[in-house]
Amino acid sequence: MPRFSVIVPAYKVQAYLHESLQSVLRQSFTDLELIAVDDCSPDASGDIIDELAATDARIKPVHLKENVGLGRARNAGMEHATGDYLLFLDSDDTLTPGALQAIADRLKETGSPDVLVHDYARTYWTGETVRNQHSAQLTEEGEAPFQLAERPGLLKVLMVVWNKAYRREFIEREGFLFPPGYYEDTPWTYPVLMAAETIATLDRVCVHYRQRRQGNILGTTSRKHFDIFDQYDRVFAFVDARPELARWRPVLFRRMVDHYSTVFTRRGRLPRGSRAEFLRKARAQYRRHHVKGAQVQPRTRLRHGLVKFAAHRTYRALWAVRAVKNRLGGLTTGIRRALRGGLLQLHYRIQLRLPVRDNYAVFSAYWGRGHSCNPGAIAEKLHELAPQIRTAWIAESAHHHTVPTASRKLTPGTAAYWTALARAKYLVNNVNFDRRLKKRPGQVLIQTQHGTPLKHMGLDLQDRPAAARDMDFGALMANVDKWDYVLSANRHSTLIWERVFPGSYKTLEYGYPRNDLFQRATSKDVARIREGLGIPRGTVAILYAPTYRDYRRTQRTSVDLERMLRALGPRFTVLTRAHHSYDAPLSRADSARLIDVSDHPSVESLCLASDALITDYSSLMFDYANLDRPIVVYADDWEAYEAARGTYFDLRACPPGTVARSEDELIDIFATGHWRGSRSTQLRTAFRERFCGCDDGRAAERVVRHVFLGESAGLPAVVPLAERRPVPAPATGDHLPEQYQGLTALLPSEHP
Template sequence: MPRFSVIVPVYKVQAYLHACLESVLDQSFTDIELIAVDDCSPDACGAIIDEFAVGDGRVKAVHLAENVGLGRARNAGMEHATGDYLIFLDSDDTLTPDALHAISDRLKETDEPDVLVYDYARSHWSGETVRNQYANLLDEEGEAPFRLADRPALLRLLMVAWNKAYRREFIEREGFVFPPGLYEDTPWTFPVMLSADSIATLDRVCLHYRQRRGGNILGTTTRRHFDIFDQYERVFAFLDERPELSAAWRPVLFRRMVDHLSVIFTKRNRLPRGSRPDFLRKARTHYRRYRVPGARVRTRDRLRHTLVRLGSHRTYRTLWTAMRVRTRARRYAAAVRRKIRGALLQLHYRIQLRLPLRSDRAVFSAYWGRGYGCNPGALEAAVREHAPHIRTAWIAEQAHHHTLPTATGRIRPGTAAYWTALARSKYLVNNVNFDRRLVKRPGQIMIQTQHGTPLKLMGLDLQDRPAAARGTDFGALLKNVDKWDYVLSANRHSTLVWERVYPAAYTTLEYG
């Protein structure tokens, strides 16, 4: 009996299938079976699966006689599963390296829970990878395993099947299967999470969720999006059969349903032309059927709930347009306020530049305002000890002010105090560059401490590395470098690199 049964339903993904299957078979954890289900795919997917099955005995090739859809293809895979735990992987997604090892270790740490929820990242066709925005909900601190009632915020995560490992005995005992139709994860995930006696989390990205330019069924225009109504009927039928769960969870799932219906309705290009009024009428029917009288609705959701309850497409469209106009007006007003504030601050700065320098002032910063530390922190502490006549101040975002010593002044970036400090302090110390608008005055001394040892390419060395340079303006970069008076260096290697990639008239202080 293998530890994991990884089930991969396959349909029209021949361009991505090799990467998907290889991401499973190349895992450092090898106690697995890979069940690839060919959902009667018309392309080369079936042949690719057979090639993998011939090359690796851990692969089971399952070929369906007709196309049954994602949910029932997963069911077909479960019929062949023998592992302790089930893992579902869509055939255009991939597991991250060592993911199964991390999942196995966490299962042991948490006493073999019914469900383990792990994190994922969206992998965009542009090459950008973005972690799940609710990753903080997967914090491993605290007692584990637990029940959903102990951490109900987990329902804010994307309700999908592929970000979890399921104990097969639990799934079989409860009789869980995927229904037909789109949004098949909805009547699977909610019942599974509500029924589980033990749940644990893994705060690690174990899966890359591919964001394709096209081909994703949820992004296509079709009346199949109406399947969402059948799926929520199944969710509430599950609750009706379990009155011990219904009282606590029905209001929560009702709100999730209204939110889900609103998203589908408002997403462009999902519903075919002419079908939107019908969709909204069905949404109104579901609203009235499953509404929990007296259930609390968050203030920010009230308008959306009201529009679904009314079910009038004309009313929805009118109010939605009004909301968009109001939002745009607010954004415009905010942009105008920012420009006015920015202009006033620059006027203030220009005035401060005409006032005398303060020879007893030194201002420090590190890592773009992220708090106290690194080489500037060491220098600031040394200044207070060895030159107590100099008053020090530190530039940091408000969230990092707790890291600052009480003996140094605190300045927030972008404030009048910030521009005053840059204009009138004699000593300016940073391990990155200050604001590019800083005007270096005669008599000011700027110390660039750098951070770390230059073992990567930077500065002018990036000119022939456009992907790494990311549009760097090298002319502007060198203008900032020209403001440096001194550059700290830890060793000869660093000195040689800094002076080559940041050429200017500064003095290098190679002090170790």
């Protein structure tokens, strides 16, 4: 009995069928059967199914003797299904890489629910990918599994069959089958969700929903769109047969009316001469299924009026009036914004005509998040070596407290902000400045970057729509043309930057100034930071810092940190550091041994305070390696991350330390001591030789002397790796509690 039965009905899809079926067969999770149903297709679809079945025993070909339609073809597939769970995939859509593994993991995590709802994204022939607009309903926060009454917002998600996994025993017990006709998903999905005793969600795009230019069934002109009335009759008949579901009638009624109005108002669905008839039938359905007290949202009131009164002409007139009203309302706000923006740009243009101030430097980091990263380290060294140069920091008001008192605070979008951008000779940032910045002669722009690239960057994202999202590559290159200097921490970064950000700038392979702290800090500094963070004395502090997932809408940790701490015992503490793009902490628990440090202003201080790093694909590993402390890579979703974002090398082949591919492996690595064994040390040494050649503690000085003081010769030479003495890890054997002293000598030296 396989875990999954994936059912793919096929009819006149020969151009897409092979890709669809291969997206299932190439999944990393292989415990499946693929039931491909040839719905008596007149094209080569049947042959494609048979050809693939001859090469892969997991395919069960089913050939129907007559065309029965999508719903009944799915029923035919279910007759042959033997898996624990049923999944349906339309034959022009595809599963995303790693989708089945993610579904299997979530099913296990939530106790094998009746239904698991996962996410999807629309893919267009233009290459654009757009995630489901209601994906927020699929959050994995809160109790799971649950019933629909606890999460009614799930009904806002597109009511289709293929964004769910169904426990086969539940489907067979309830006797669910697909009816004939168009909109066959409607009388399946509503009853299934209402009848399910346990539901769970997976906040991950598992299906790419192809938006075809032509040939989409629901986009064709046909009287078959009238089937929608029978389908909703079936839904209400199901509710009528189960009195306990009566509470859902108002919701279903509103959804029904919205659906009818959508079909009516979408151009090209209803044949000429049938629109009046469709409205009359819709009105009859409205009266038949109307529920007293069913509230209608103000924004949909007009559409409901269209169905209730079958008043097409009145609807068009009122819609036009509303559109005009909305435009006028937005016009007033727009005028105020435009006026203010115009005045600020006029002010900026005036400032551009005034002389550049040679003794003025403006800094910014992470889109106005305050004093930090490479710009922060350069600013500190500038105050030391060139105090005659005045500095200012661009930061949002919430981050003004991070700016040193010696620097002026500039709020983005103010007159003072535009004055500084126009007049300062030096502009320093680890991301790009406002695209409206006019780089003038005499100004020097330093792009410090903010990490060594493992994931694809710049122009390499052109074929990665999930990661690039709405990136304007033309605007990106216009910003690159403003750069005078780009910082690099190693030869790998230099080669990547020059290819993905092609420009006339000069690359300064000086190391990252933010990492200077690792060579300058003392054990007293480390002890002070640990005390300030509340790390229990004598414990091993692990910094857990995962990166951003482009293929997920909401970010969550795949590690149960509380379970990990329970398994490791009282000698370990975990510091959790969420990526700045996350909208929630990595763990809800907060105790003496599980400390959320996401809001801490300095990630470098957190590195100093920790004894080891757990990360996945974050560039933090390249910086942390300068401390010569253990690093553990948690790569449980490498295939999905690689497919969505792309990487410059296989981290698993040359990691900075031990690699864990599951939570159990991760716990075992720390429980057995392999996190700091001889194999881990060997891997880290090779990694440091490749990526840490320039970070010797004097990077900021080299930048300041070269760029700000004009000293092109006689810059500090790079200290060889063998001669560097980064501050040691705090929790050595001497600092552990008495019962753990001597533990190091007992630990295995190498991970199997």
